[in-house]
Amino acid sequence: xxxxxxxxRDTLPHIYETKRKLKExxxxxxxxxxxxxxxxxxxxxxxxxxxASAILDRQLFKLLDxxxxxxxxxxxxxxxxxxxxxxxxLKERVPLRLAYSASVYRAQQREGxxxxxxxxxxxxxxxDDTISADAEVIALLVSVMKQAGLEKFQLSLGHIRFIxxxxxxxxxxxxxxxxxxxxxxxxxxxxxxxxVKSLPLSSIDKQRLLxxxxxxxxxxxxxxxxxxxxxxxxIEALDELKSVFSRLQEYGVDQYVTxxxxxxxxxxxxxxxxxxxYTDGVGAPVGNGGRYDDLLQKFGRPAGATGFGLRVDFLxxxxxxxxxxxxVHCVLFSNxxxxxxxxxxxxxxxxxxxxxxxDVAGVKDVDKFTETCKSVTFFVGKSTGGNA
Amino acid sequence: MSMLTIAMPKGRxxxxxxxxxxxxxxxxxxxxxxxxxxxxxxxxxxxxxxLAKPMDVATYVEHGVADVGIAGKxxxxxxxxxxxxxxxxxxxxxxxxxxxxxxxxxxxxAPKIATKYPTVASxxxxxxxxxxxxxxxxxxxxxxxxxxxxxxxxxxVSTGQTLRxxxxxxxxxxxxxxxxxxxxxVSYRMKNEEIATLVSRLTDTIEEKAVQ
Numbered sequence: 237x238x239x240x241x242x243x244x245r246d247t248l249p250h251i252y253e254t255k256r257k258l259k260e261x262x263x264x265x266x267x268x269x270x271x272x273x274x275x276x277x278x279x280x281x282x283x284x285x286x287x288a289s290a291i292l293d294r295q296l297f298k299l300l301d302x303x304x305x306x307x308x309x310x311x312x313x314x315x316x317x318x319x320x321x322x323x324x325x326l327k328e329r330v331p332l333r334l335a336y337s338a339s340v341y342r343a344q345q346r347e348g349x350x351x352x353x354x355x356x357x358x359x360x361x362x363x364d365d366t367i368s369a370d371a372e373v374i375a376l377l378v379s380v381m382k383q384a385g386l387e388k389f390q391l392s393l394g395h396i397r398f399i400x401x402x403x404x405x406x407x408x409x410x411x412x413x414x415x416x417x418x419x420x421x422x423x424x425x426x427x428x429x430x431x432v433k434s435l436p437l438s439s440i441d442k443q444r445l446l447x448x449x450x451x452x453x454x455x456x457x458x459x460x461x462x463x464x465x466x467x468x469x470x471i472e473a474l475d476e477l478k479s480v481f482s483r484l485q486e487y488g489v490d491q492y493v494t495x496x497x498x499x500x501x502x503x504x505x506x507x508x509x510x511x512x513x514y515t516d517g518v519g520a521p522v523g524n525g526g527r528y529d530d531l532l533q534k535f536g537r538p539a540g541a542t543g544f545g546l547r548v549d550f551l552x553x554x555x556x557x558x559x560x561x562x563x564v565h566c567v568l569f570s571n572x573x574x575x576x577x578x579x580x581x582x583x584x585x586x587x588x589x590x591x592x593x594x595d596v597a598g599v600k601d602v603d604k605f606t607e608t609c610k611s612v613t614f615f616v617g618k619s620t621g622g623n624a
Numbered sequence: 625m626s627m628l629t630i631a632m633p634k635g636r637x638x639x640x641x642x643x644x645x646x647x648x649x650x651x652x653x654x655x656x657x658x659x660x661x662x663x664x665x666x667x668x669x670x671x672x673x674x675l676a677k678p679m680d681v682a683t684y685v686e687h688g689v690a691d692v693g694i695a696g697k698x699x700x701x702x703x704x705x706x707x708x709x710x711x712x713x714x715x716x717x718x719x720x721x722x723x724x725x726x727x728x729x730x731x732x733x734a735p736k737i738a739t740k741y742p743t744v745a746s747x748x749x750x751x752x753x754x755x756x757x758x759x760x761x762x763x764x765x766x767x768x769x770x771x772x773x774x775x776x777x778x779x780x781v782s783t784g785q786t787l788r789x790x791x792x793x794x795x796x797x798x799x800x801x802x803x804x805x806x807x808x809x810v811s812y813r814m815k816n817e818e819i820a821t822l823v824s825r826l827t828d829t830i831e832e833k834a835v836q
Contacts, residue, residue: 514814
């Protein structure tokens with residue numbers, strides 16, 4: 237056996253078909269919402285795109301070009317798209333609605349079973365700061381999931397500014413806030429609670445921080461959240477969540493949405509609404525997204541932006557059945573009747589069939605070869621062609 | 625309501641974990657600890673249990689084949705799995721410690737540490753600024769300093785008896801350990817109700833025990 241590098245995978249024909257249909261369904265949903273597809277190079281500069289990306293430095297594949305510049309294999313599509321948008325596209329039309337379907341690369345240190353190259357499909361909406369933009373992206377995500385054939389899925393929504401404001405009010409310093417945010421990021425609620433108990437805070441404030449952990453579930457958890465913050469910034473964040481939800485009701489997709497206020501997804505990347513999407517049968521989120529208003533400014537053109545990315549490999553895992561391979565018709569011929577065979581094949585292909593044209597002399601075991609074909613026509617020997 | 629699959633740790637932690645579940649009112653099947661049957665369904669509770677090596681519990685939960693698991697904090701520190709650590713069950717208390725033969729110091733040329741917890745040990749010594757070589761062993765860690773494989777070991781200590789029996793002494797405590805309730809991130813959302821019920825029943829039980 238020839239080995240592959242850690243985390244690299246082949247896609248064999250029968251899986252390829254299922255994947256192609258899945259991607260086509262998702263892409264057509266995005267296109268029908270007016271998102272335009274874009275491609276960017278697999279290699280980018282480490283100093284710009286690599287640095288701006290949300291992916292941890294140790295997960296980047298780095299290499300050197302011939303001038304000695306450090307390059308990265310793109311670890312996500314959002315940063316490259318932000319680069320193109322800032323350099324070019326934002327001059328043409330604002331807001332921008334862009335979509336992508338591409339492979340991204342993330343080095344894996346642990347098990348070999350985890351993919352280091354996988355396809356992501358997603359959208360970015362750049363230059364629109366409104367709640368409508370946030371709601372549209374989520375509604376589109378739901379639509380994409382349904383088009384892809386997934387029914388049992390769920391979205392969790394959170395809001396980074398709410399967390400920031402709550403922590404800032406109670407803890408005062410950014411350093412202390414970051415410590416607590418890290419517990420959330422690591423999903424370590426035990427550690428969070430212990431840390432809160434150890435802080436020199438009033439018991440009311442401790443209680444606020446502890447209660448915050450339980451703010452998840454239906455829309456009613458936002459009413460609980462209102463009681464925890466003071467002042468306008470935190471309340472505004474909650475109002476945004478409420479408005480997004482009512483818009484999602486208008487889209488008719490609110491049944492897929494729940495709230496999870498302690499959701500952070502990333503230590504620093506997101507700036508507002510964040511969300512993750514989960515489905516039965518896959519142990520990790522199949523996709524995530526949110527508002528990232530600070531990214532574009534790293535490319536010299538500040539603009540608000542929101543979007544999502546879905547992992548094609550996880551979606552494929554969530555689909556219960558693989559696509560049946562649509563059988564091909566096989567035309568087997570011997571040399572003396574070659575012309576007839578070619579004509580037959582071309583006629584069938586013109587009619588939209590998939591046709592395999594095979595010289596019988598090139599096949600060792602005819603039965604085995606034709607086993608997977610849906611039907612066979614023989615042009616063998618001197619008699620007229622027969623079906624089998 | 626969908627069925628919850630729960631990964632239970634074999635061995636040392638099992639009995640306390642099972643007792644806690646029972647105190648919380650869950651009817652655990654008596655055959656669970658006879659490890660012949662690997663997976664046991666409890667339809668009355670809408671739950672399914674299986675027994676796994678303690679070190680593997682977090683792996684099953686991360687991959688989502690178990691929704692919930694009971695794992696020691698030592699396993700979580702070592703394995704760094706992407707799971708929710710929701711509750712400190714406050715059972716099976718022990719701690720990770722550095723131990724070795726009495727009145728010895730680290731070899732200055734090539735200090736060696738034997739352990740079942742290479743990630744934890746390596747992080748600990750790195751933070752202290754000590755350059756050490758970590759040697760991964762799978763059991764009988766106490767043997768390493770006795771036979772001269774390493775200067776120190778990093779291992780779980782509960783009563784200290786094993787160390788004493790082998791003539792070893794503790795040098796430093798690294799971190800306290802108890803068992804935790806861990807949850808797969810997707811199950812945490814998709815089976816939110818079931819998990820919330822489990823968490824609240826266990827929380828009540830733990831609090832009652834703390835008062836006693």
